[in-house]
Amino acid sequence: MKDSADGSREIKKLKKAVVSDVWKQEENEAATRDANTDLDSFMSTFGNFRKLLSDIHHLKTKGAPGTLTDGEITERKIQGSLMFVVLKKLNRLDKLRSKTIRDATAEARQKVDSFHLQLQNLLYESLHLQKEVTRCLEFKSKDEDIDLISVDDFYREAPKEVSKPDVTKKNPHLQTLARLDWELEQRKRLARRYQMSQETKEKIAQDITTKQDHLDNLAPRLQSILQATRPLQEYLGMPIESEKAQYKMSHYLPSPLFILFVQTSAYRDACEPDLEVKICGEVEEAIALQNVIAERDDDSGDSDQEDGGGQKQRHRRSVSERDVSQKILHTFPLHVSVIVPGKDGARLSLTFYYLPKLHVVTVVTKLTPLPTGAVAGDLLQPETLLSCLLPGDDGKMSPNPANLYQLQKLGMEDVSAYAGQVGRPYGWAQLMAGLEFLSATDDQPGPSGGVLPRTSARTSTSISHMENIVSLIRHRLLARTALYTLIQQLERCSIPILAEHQNKFPVKVHTKLTSWRMSTWADVQHIAAVESYVNEGLIHDEPLVFKLTAERGSVKWQAIVLMSFDYPKTAPIFIVELLPGVSAAKDPAIWAIEVELNLHYTELVDEKSRDCLLANQLQRLLSCIDVYLEQSVSEEPREFPLDRTILRAYRGRDRRIPLRFSPRHGVWNQR
Numbered sequence: 001m002k003d004s005a006d007g008s009r010e011i012k013k014l015k016k017a018v019v020s021d022v023w024k025q026e027e028n029e030a031a032t033r034d035a036n037t038d039l040d041s042f043m044s045t046f047g048n049f050r051k052l053l054s055d056i057h058h059l060k061t062k063g064a065p066g067t068l069t070d071g072e073i074t075e076r077k078i079q080g081s082l083m084f085v086v087l088k089k090l091n092r093l094d095k096l097r098s099k100t101i102r103d104a105t106a107e108a109r110q111k112v113d114s115f116h117l118q119l120q121n122l123l124y125e126s127l128h129l130q131k132e133v134t135r136c137l138e139f140k141s142k143d144e145d146i147d148l149i150s151v152d153d154f155y156r157e158a159p160k161e162v163s164k165p166d167v168t169k170k171n172p173h174l175q176t177l178a179r180l181d182w183e184l185e186q187r188k189r190l191a192r193r194y195q196m197s198q199e200t201k202e203k204i205a206q207d208i209t210t211k212q213d214h215l216d217n218l219a220p221r222l223q224s225i226l227q228a229t230r231p232l233q234e235y236l237g238m239p240i241e242s243e244k245a246q247y248k249m250s251h252y253l254p255s256p257l258f259i260l261f262v263q264t265s266a267y268r269d270a271c272e273p274d275l276e277v278k279i280c281g282e283v284e285e286a287i288a289l290q291n292v293i294a295e296r297d298d299d300s301g302d303s304d305q306e307d308g309g310g311q312k313q314r315h316r317r318s319v320s321e322r323d324v325s326q327k328i329l330h331t332f333p334l335h336v337s338v339i340v341p342g343k344d345g346a347r348l349s350l351t352f353y354y355l356p357k358l359h360v361v362t363v364v365t366k367l368t369p370l371p372t373g374a375v376a377g378d379l380l381q382p383e384t385l386l387s388c389l390l391p392g393d394d395g396k397m398s399p400n401p402a403n404l405y406q407l408q409k410l411g412m413e414d415v416s417a418y419a420g421q422v423g424r425p426y427g428w429a430q431l432m433a434g435l436e437f438l439s440a441t442d443d444q445p446g447p448s449g450g451v452l453p454r455t456s457a458r459t460s461t462s463i464s465h466m467e468n469i470v471s472l473i474r475h476r477l478l479a480r481t482a483l484y485t486l487i488q489q490l491e492r493c494s495i496p497i498l499a500e501h502q503n504k505f506p507v508k509v510h511t512k513l514t515s516w517r518m519s520t521w522a523d524v525q526h527i528a529a530v531e532s533y534v535n536e537g538l539i540h541d542e543p544l545v546f547k548l549t550a551e552r553g554s555v556k557w558q559a560i561v562l563m564s565f566d567y568p569k570t571a572p573i574f575i576v577e578l579l580p581g582v583s584a585a586k587d588p589a590i591w592a593i594e595v596e597l598n599l600h601y602t603e604l605v606d607e608k609s610r611d612c613l614l615a616n617q618l619q620r621l622l623s624c625i626d627v628y629l630e631q632s633v634s635e636e637p638r639e640f641p642l643d644r645t646i647l648r649a650y651r652g653r654d655r656r657i658p659l660r661f662s663p664r665h666g667v668w669n670q671r
Helices: 001-033 035-062 068-137 152-157 172-228 230-235 241-250 257-271 281-305 310-327 400-410 415-422 427-432 459-491 499-505 528-535 588-596 609-632
Strands: 277-281 333-339 347-355 360-368 512-519 544-552 555-562 573-578 661-663 667-669
Touching: 001 068, 035 068, 068 172, 152 172, 152 400, 172 459, 230 609, 241 257, 241 277, 257 277, 257 360, 257 427, 257 459, 277 281, 333 459, 333 499, 347 415, 360 415, 400 528, 427 459, 459 512, 459 609, 499 609, 528 555, 528 573, 555 609, 573 588, 573 609, 588 609
Parallel strands: none
Antiparallel strands: 277 333, 333 347, 347 360, 512 544, 544 555, 555 573, 661 667
């Protein structure tokens, strides 16, 4: 058994050796033979093999079994087997040749990969070396950040044992080290000085704390002293405590009233010390209102961020609308009062209120002492005293265009309908408070922009208008007071003429003023002469209307006087009529009288005496009526004898009568 096993092993070894030799021989043969020759041999053998198979198929289909054809078929099968063996060998040689080429290709690729890896390693090392070189070149020592003194200053200031000029001037490195040593020594010296300064600072701070404690303890004592000196402050006109209280109250004013208070106080201190400015009202209510407004703003901001809860939000909005409809005309609890003194003890009190919902400032006017007189008293009525202080500003419409829609939404009228409750929203009041709004008369901004409506209070607006508005108020008060005195005398049919103006009129004036009464614009606006003045643009706003009657003998005259609110800046307009019904349209002489009064009034007054314009116009009217009656009525016996020195009775085709009086010569002549 052992011998048979050993024999089988030997046989296997022998087979392996034979197979190995056969493979080596075929590999050598595949390496030595030409591949193209083997390809040609393979193609020719394959062609013969296909032809042989075709012949076998032809013989099988034609010949009968057992005939000569069977031998031919067998012979051809043997030939086909040999050809198949040849084809297998050629295929095996081709596979060996392909394997050899693949192995060579893999070996070459491995060498290329090895060379490429070596190249990458070299490139990485090169890049690393370049970075190290760059880092070395860019290296900065900490001493480069130190701002050292210049070399010249170093050798001039440093001692020689530190600078060592003999050595350091030739060696830059040693020079830098010496400069650094000198810098260190200087910094140590400065550190010692800094420490001494810190100690001095702590001592001073301790002294300040001690003095501050002393001042804090002094404040209650000063307060008690101020309390004791209150009667003395009032007697000397030094309201220290009241000014302090006003300053505290001003912190709770809304922005428009705060600007108005600050700028009016500043103008008073700088220009008009007789002006009185103060804050009135309830501070506690103002604080509570500001807190409520702040809470509402916070609630509205939180509700905008919430997503769910729409029912709750709608309910809050409905309550807010009801609340606004009830409180839209409520004024802020604090208000500013400005008192403008006039002549003869007259005092004009202006109380400025702020309406938070409407964002406007209103004014309540009060004049003391109260005027008297049937006609004159109407001139100083608080409701109309400051009307048209600025052109077209009668206080009947809110200057904030948004108020119209706010009030219409709640079914309410304009703010002027509630003037008795909150005052009038004059435009000049908004300017004093720093508020500006676009009005219907403003130019519309173009597509490139323009002035947009500013609804926030601005200090610059108040500053630019304060002086002009206060001056206009004061002039209006003085003018109306003077007019009030004049109208009182006119009610008694007396025309006061100043002594320095007596020479502007003849000595004797026979026509007398018999009545003076106030009328309304509705009574005269439909008169043809009045309409002509309106159409010509001489009357812009609704004027004050007066009617007068003058008599001489049996002749009566009537005149309508249209007086602007800014009298005497604008002269009154006279419309004269000879009763019954002879007007300027029918008689050129009466038209000439109107021209004399309405056009040549500048001869009657100057800038200092302009308050006397109305009286002088009336005196000129009466003297012109005398000339008219003496020249126009010529029937005998003459009711109106000639009592004037006249150079020429008539002139021109229209036979103008002399209505110009020459004070220097005392004669009448035509213009």
